Amino acid sequence: FCQTLLQTVFPPELRFATVKFFNRLFNCFSSYCYFDITEIDGVNTNELYNAVQLYLSSSVSITGNRLSLTRALNSSGFTFGLANNDSIVDTFNGVNVLWEHVVTQRQAQNFSWRPLPDEKRGFTLRIMKKDKSLILYSYLDYIMEKANEIRRKNQERLLYTNSRGGSLDSRGHPWESVPFKHPSTFDTLAMDPERKKEIMEDLQDFANGQSFYQKTGRAWKRGYLLYGPPGTGKSSMIAAMANHLGYDIYDLELTEVHNNSELRKLLMKTSSKSIIVIEDIDCSINLTNRKKNSNNTSSRNYYDPAAELRGACGGSGCGEEGGNSITLSGLLNFTDGLWSCCGSERIFVFTTNHIEKLDPALLRSGRMDMHIFMNYCSFSALKILLRNYLGYEEGDLEVSVMKELEQVIDKARMTPADISEVLIKSRRFKEKAVKELLETLKLAAERNPKNGLLRRTNGEVDDEEEEQEKRALESPKEESEIEDSCSKGDEEGEEEEEEKIK
Numbered sequence: 001f002c003q004t005l006l007q008t009v010f011p012p013e014l015r016f017a018t019v020k021f022f023n024r025l026f027n028c029f030s031s032y033c034y035f036d037i038t039e040i041d042g043v044n045t046n047e048l049y050n051a052v053q054l055y056l057s058s059s060v061s062i063t064g065n066r067l068s069l070t071r072a073l074n075s076s077g078f079t080f081g082l083a084n085n086d087s088i089v090d091t092f093n094g095v096n097v098l099w100e101h102v103v104t105q106r107q108a109q110n111f112s113w114r115p116l117p118d119e120k121r122g123f124t125l126r127i128m129k130k131d132k133s134l135i136l137y138s139y140l141d142y143i144m145e146k147a148n149e150i151r152r153k154n155q156e157r158l159l160y161t162n163s164r165g166g167s168l169d170s171r172g173h174p175w176e177s178v179p180f181k182h183p184s185t186f187d188t189l190a191m192d193p194e195r196k197k198e199i200m201e202d203l204q205d206f207a208n209g210q211s212f213y214q215k216t217g218r219a220w221k222r223g224y225l226l227y228g229p230p231g232t233g234k235s236s237m238i239a240a241m242a243n244h245l246g247y248d249i250y251d252l253e254l255t256e257v258h259n260n261s262e263l264r265k266l267l268m269k270t271s272s273k274s275i276i277v278i279e280d281i282d283c284s285i286n287l288t289n290r291k292k293n294s295n296n297t298s299s300r301n302y303y304d305p306a307a308e309l310r311g312a313c314g315g316s317g318c319g320e321e322g323g324n325s326i327t328l329s330g331l332l333n334f335t336d337g338l339w340s341c342c343g344s345e346r347i348f349v350f351t352t353n354h355i356e357k358l359d360p361a362l363l364r365s366g367r368m369d370m371h372i373f374m375n376y377c378s379f380s381a382l383k384i385l386l387r388n389y390l391g392y393e394e395g396d397l398e399v400s401v402m403k404e405l406e407q408v409i410d411k412a413r414m415t416p417a418d419i420s421e422v423l424i425k426s427r428r429f430k431e432k433a434v435k436e437l438l439e440t441l442k443l444a445a446e447r448n449p450k451n452g453l454l455r456r457t458n459g460e461v462d463d464e465e466e467e468q469e470k471r472a473l474e475s476p477k478e479e480s481e482i483e484d485s486c487s488k489g490d491e492e493g494e495e496e497e498e499e500k501i502k
């Protein structure tokens with residue numbers, strides 16, 4: 001009877017209106033404002049909900065009493081979550097905000113194109129009204145950024161390679177991927193600590209440099225050229241870079257790419273926060289063809305970038321000999337041109353064992369931002385290898401042994417890969433391993449015919465590779481080569497090309 005009476009006196013519409021009225025009244029006098037972030041926004045998943053969940057997972061793991069724990073597919077870690085209808089206080093820029101995880105039962109659905117979960121989940125954010133304009137947007141941006149960071153950290157990184165013959169996979173993707181689990185880090189990488197620090201700082205500056213790149217109008221990308229003899233750690237360096245920044249790696253096999261437009265399409269399908277690697281660039285395609293054209297005399301005696309590109313294309317089509325028609329200009333466009341800016345936060349890494357074989361156009365400053373010479377094992381690098389393989393810290397070995405190692409290491413000109421092999425072989429017997437290493441180094445030093453040629457400047461060994469790079473970068477001969485190469489067979493199209501490039 002009472003229920004019927006209530007229904008008649010207070011019909012649902014009136015009750016709804018009353019609740020709404022009281023809510024408004026309450027809101028007028030309340031000093032808080034509330035924001036609902038539901039899991040599903042209409043029929044789409046709300047990205048902000050997932051971001052908040054991830055963001056809070058970092059703080060609730062410390063403060064919460066009752067937590068939800070999840071491990072996502074392809075994730076390398078557990079994610080803590082706020083339990084249903086639980087709340088937590090977070091602080092941003094000195095302002096306290098309250099998050100509540102609200103979970104309610106969804107009304108039974110009769111028919112739906114897209115079945116929704118039984119539970120309706122969402123977060124409610126409570127902020128003081130006075131702080132709303134002050135922090136809301138910057139707080140939400142901060143949450144999105146943090147969530148992406150956590151997601152990247154938790155997610156397994158991937159190593160991509162372009163499919164054979166440019167074929168597409170079942171999802172129409174030109175890249176195939178496998179989980180990337182290379183254990184190399186900057187800590188395990190044997191190289192001069194100063195240089196290592198410099199590279200790490202450069203990488204960090206790049207990763208944190210979004211506003212800098214925006215402010216200066218530069219594309220958010222960076223290029224590194226790693227060069228040096230085989231086995232000096234170029235691949236290990238790339239792995240260390242990826243592990244340091246948490247980026248995916250795209251290992252581009254240039255011999256599988258047929259032309260410049262295919263190269264461009266591959267670039268378009270790479271994600272941001274990635275390292276695009278072209279290993280052994282000197283072997284991948286014939287990028288020095290234009291030198292063959294240099295027997296032509298040139299009337300020009302100035303450096304002309306337009307002519308350089310023409311020369312790079314080689315008129316007769318660089319690289320065609322290798323079965324594909326990628327040209328140097330195509331490659332430069334890939335790293336440098338307009339297309340290189342699609343997406344953001346990308347690092348290009350080229351490696352080569354023979355820097356002298358590379359075209360000067362690739363080496364000139366501005367193309368590859370940093371040239372990193374991976375040298376034979378130095379004394380400081382050896383100390384890192386001794387720590388990695390035998391667990392010897394600085395001072396663990398006898399001073400006399402260290403002195404002997406220091407004297408012989410530069411003369412031996414052995415790569416870190418060679419030294420690793422010696423250490424791995426007898427790593428269970430540490431002293432024996434060091435003895436063997438010393439003997440091997442002495443033998444290598446005796447046999448090394450280049451020892452007589454070594455010159456020391458400021459305590460550092462001047463290597464011929466460094467000389468080669470200097471020559472490649474500085475020699476005025478290169479410019480004349482560039483000019484020469486441009487003139488061959490291109491005379492008619494020259495003006496037209498210049499017009500285009502202008």
Ligand SMILES: Nc1ncnc2c1ncn2[C@@H]1O[C@H](COP(=O)(O)OP(=O)(O)OP(=O)(O)O)[C@@H](O)[C@H]1O
Binds near residue numbers: 232233415
């Ligand atoms: N600088 C280094 N620090 C630590 N380990 C190294 C270093 N250089 C080489 N190694 C060891 O030698 C192996 C081969 O090195 P890596 O493949 O990185 O050399 P690379 O210079 O890329 O050789 P390549 O030019 O032949 O590709 C690695 O697995 C690693 O164990």
